[in-house]
Amino acid sequence: MELLDFLHHGFIQRALLAGCFIAALCSTLGTFLVLRRLSLIGDGLAHVTFGGVAAGLLFHAYPFYVAIPIVMASALGILKLIDKARLYGDAAIGIISSLGIAGGVLIASIAGGFNVDLFSYLFGNILAISSAEVWTSIVLCLCLILAITLSYHELVAITFDEESARASGINTRRINKVLVLLTALTVVLAMKVVGIMLVSSLLIIPSVTALQFARGFKATIVISCLTGIISVISGIVISLMLDLPSGATIVLVNLLLFVISSVTVRIFRKGSGHGT
Amino acid sequence: MMDIVAADRLCFRFNGIEILKDITFALKRGEFLGIVGPNGSGKTTLIKLLLGLMAPNQGHVSLFGRDIGNFHEWSKIGYLPQKIAGFNPHFPATVEEIIALGLLAGKSFPRRKARIDRESVDEVMGLMDITSIRGKLIGELSGGQQQRVLVAKALVSSPELLILDEPTTALDPESRERFFTILKNIREQKETTVIMITHDMGTIGRHASLMLYLDKIVVFYGGFDDFCVSKEMTDYFGEYSQHLICHRHENFLIGIKGLDDSD
Numbered sequence: 056m057e058l059l060d061f062l063h064h065g066f067i068q069r070a071l072l073a074g075c076f077i078a079a080l081c082s083t084l085g086t087f088l089v090l091r092r093l094s095l096i097g098d099g100l101a102h103v104t105f106g107g108v109a110a111g112l113l114f115h116a117y118p119f120y121v122a123i124p125i126v127m128a129s130a131l132g133i134l135k136l137i138d139k140a141r142l143y144g145d146a147a148i149g150i151i152s153s154l155g156i157a158g159g160v161l162i163a164s165i166a167g168g169f170n171v172d173l174f175s176y177l178f179g180n181i182l183a184i185s186s187a188e189v190w191t192s193i194v195l196c197l198c199l200i201l202a203i204t205l206s207y208h209e210l211v212a213i214t215f216d217e218e219s220a221r222a223s224g225i226n227t228r229r230i231n232k233v234l235v236l237l238t239a240l241t242v243v244l245a246m247k248v249v250g251i252m253l254v255s256s257l258l259i260i261p262s263v264t265a266l267q268f269a270r271g272f273k274a275t276i277v278i279s280c281l282t283g284i285i286s287v288i289s290g291i292v293i294s295l296m297l298d299l300p301s302g303a304t305i306v307l308v309n310l311l312l313f314v315i316s317s318v319t320v321r322i323f324r325k326g327s328g329h330g331t
Numbered sequence: 332m333m334d335i336v337a338a339d340r341l342c343f344r345f346n347g348i349e350i351l352k353d354i355t356f357a358l359k360r361g362e363f364l365g366i367v368g369p370n371g372s373g374k375t376t377l378i379k380l381l382l383g384l385m386a387p388n389q390g391h392v393s394l395f396g397r398d399i400g401n402f403h404e405w406s407k408i409g410y411l412p413q414k415i416a417g418f419n420p421h422f423p424a425t426v427e428e429i430i431a432l433g434l435l436a437g438k439s440f441p442r443r444k445a446r447i448d449r450e451s452v453d454e455v456m457g458l459m460d461i462t463s464i465r466g467k468l469i470g471e472l473s474g475g476q477q478q479r480v481l482v483a484k485a486l487v488s489s490p491e492l493l494i495l496d497e498p499t500t501a502l503d504p505e506s507r508e509r510f511f512t513i514l515k516n517i518r519e520q521k522e523t524t525v526i527m528i529t530h531d532m533g534t535i536g537r538h539a540s541l542m543l544y545l546d547k548i549v550v551f552y553g554g555f556d557d558f559c560v561s562k563e564m565t566d567y568f569g570e571y572s573q574h575l576i577c578h579r580h581e582n583f584l585i586g587i588k589g590l591d592d593s594d
Contacts (some may be wrong), residue, residue, distance in 0.1 A: 090419060212432045215422060218412055219484075222382045223435055224405030266421055270468060275423040 061295055070181045070291055070301070073189045076196040077244050078257060078283035083203055084241055085258035086265065086279050087234060090214045092144065096133065096235065097255035099148035100242040103129040103155030105251050107243075108176045109162040118176060119188070122243050129155065130235035138228075179250025179302030181291065192244050199237050206233055211272055248287065249302035257283060260309040267316045282312055332359050333396045335492050335524040341380055341390035343373070349547060350376050354390070356543060356552055360491075361522040365529060365539035372546045374528045375413055378496055381526070382410060394492070409433070409490030411481055413497050413528070420470040426480050427452060427465045433484035451487050458513055459483040474501040482510065486517070493517075495527045499534070507531070511538055 061067050081097075088094055107122030114121070129151050136147035163173060175183065184192075203210070209230045212220040221227050238258075245254045265278035290305030297304075337357040343350045351373040358364055366374050379385040381392055383399045392399040395407060430452050456462045459479045469477060478501040485493065493514075499507045511534055517523050529535045542558040553561075 090422060092419075208432070208435055211424065211428070212435055215424065215429065215432060216412070218384060219410060219432075220435075221384055222405070222408070222410040222412075223433070224403065225435065266423055269423050270425065270466070272424045272428055 061292070066182055066184075067291070067295070069184050069186060069189045071288060073184050073192040074181055074248055074287035074291060074305075075284045076193055077241070077248050078261070078287040079280045080196050080199055080241050081245055081257040082261040082265075082279040082283035083200075083276050084234070084238055085262040085283075086276050087210055087214050088238065089259060089262040089266070093148075094259045095145060095148050095255065096130075096238055097242055097258040099133065099152035099155070100126050100130060100239055101246065101251045101254040102152040102159075104243055104246055104254075105177065106155040106157075106159035106162065108246075108251070109159040109166070109173060112173060113162050113166045119191070119243065122246075123240065126239040126243055127236055130239040131232065134231055134235055175250075176246055177251050178300060179246060179248055179253065181248045181287075181301050181305075182295075184247055188247060192247075195240060195244060199240060202233060202237060206230060210234065249305050253302055253306045256306045256309060260306070260313050261286065264309075264313040264316045267313075267320045282309070286312060334358065334393065335360055335362075335395060336381060336526070337393045338377075338381065339390050339392070341377070341387045341392065343376055343380060343385065343387050351380070351387075351545075352547055354545075358524050358526070358541070360524055361518065362541055363518065363525045363527070363539045364541045364543055365527055365535040366543045366545060367529065367532065367535075368545035374545055375496055377545065378494055378526065378528065382408070382494065406434075406488050407491045409485035409488060409493045411485040411493075411495045411498050413500075422469055424469060425466050426456070426461060426469060426472070429469050429480055430455060430483045430487050433487040451489075455483045455487045458486070460509070475503055475506055478502055479506065479510075486513075489521065491521070491523060493523055493525045495525065497528055497530070499529065499531050507534060514538065 062071075085094075085097070088096060103126050104122045107125040108118040110116075110125070111118030111121035133144075133147045133151050136142045136150060137144055140147075142150075209220070209225050212223070212225055213227050213230050217227055241258070242254050245257050248254075249257055261279045261283035262275075264282045265275045269275035269278045286309040287305055290308045291301055293299065293308065294301040294304040334357040338354050341354040342352050354377060356364070366377065368374050376385065380387050381394075383392070383402075394402045395404065431448060434448050434451060453462070456465055459482060461476065461479050461483060464472065464476060469480060472480065478498070482495075482498055485495070499510055502510060514525065515538065518525065527535065527539070541552070541554060543552045544558065
């Protein structure tokens, strides 16, 4: 009954609505990123988001809108470094990530130090999400879901084997750009849910949970989305009931689901005689 | 008759090192080119140049009579890479999903699946004898089964040009024979042009109509029978060269000992 009472509050409805859309998006993109061993791109871009948010706060602009172009440019920068400077993906992400953090700290210092606003972006507070932010999240999520749906087969082909995909005439550069730009937008959206520091967990954990037992690519994406959505809903409810920070609670629920699925699969495999 | 694939004085350098020099050849419909040569001789690089995966420093490639820069009919080409770079054993796609990826080349954006695609996938799975594992994840299969799935992916679009980089590496002798029988049937039915890199001289000798022996330059290019009696052949295979000739005429059944099967 108490839980149903919670749902009457507008700020909780907004948090649940935006959270579910963002979780689904992160989980879908995360599946491609994890399988392409680009899991940490979310972390790197989140650090750049920190720089963008700091710049927004410095110029008294809405941080969300300042962060988006900066993070998108950085995402393309990571691709350029991999392609032109022949760097490994993790090294390119590391360079851009450091640049984002260093820039953010410098800007925050110029602005007179860290303030409450910047901390709310660092650790997230989905319960404070505004109606405008909810609508922005939903519209962006729908656009991104459309883009993923249209490029689905190309994304799967490139994820499986980029060279063969190129040999079948797929414009892998364009698809890679689409993937990192979608990731950039998603990271900016997700910072409101779990904060800049934990944003990569929404990209990585639901996907690796699904990969424990999913059979088939579409099944992996569906299970990953469900895991992400369950984590966000449970995390918000638990954080309200126990008065805990929502972002950290969502991440811990996500981790709990991963541990449960991992242990269950191992037990099942041993029982079936497939274990080692 | 139009050349299916033609390489004209291809040169490729990487970090200042010459990998390929003045490579010229042309293949007509239905021809089968076997490419051999020592490790590091540029065989895989040559294939990547032919597919436009790398750009030559000099020379040019044409496919189906068109310069590769203007070529867009990628569904006419089936490609099996040497090995999938960083193949992820936990990739969650099923055998059926992997094979269907081979049909993407024939579609325009947005690439959707059609009923005929399912029929093509079913047909090629039957051909490669992998129907029973259609629902398995690629990571659950043995190396040989994975190779058969990848061969099926290369064949599913019924390509007119098939480019295979060491396709029989992970196959057991029975699967290897079956693979060459399938290839022979496909060539007879559809006049498919085949380019194959291999160290498996015993079997390529029975099938290839042309041989290209590569060691940065084209050391030998011509018919298989001429290759068997060439000086290059004797230099490369030494005392075993006579065994190849016997394999060609199928009256000598022992294997070729001492050949390096790895690349």
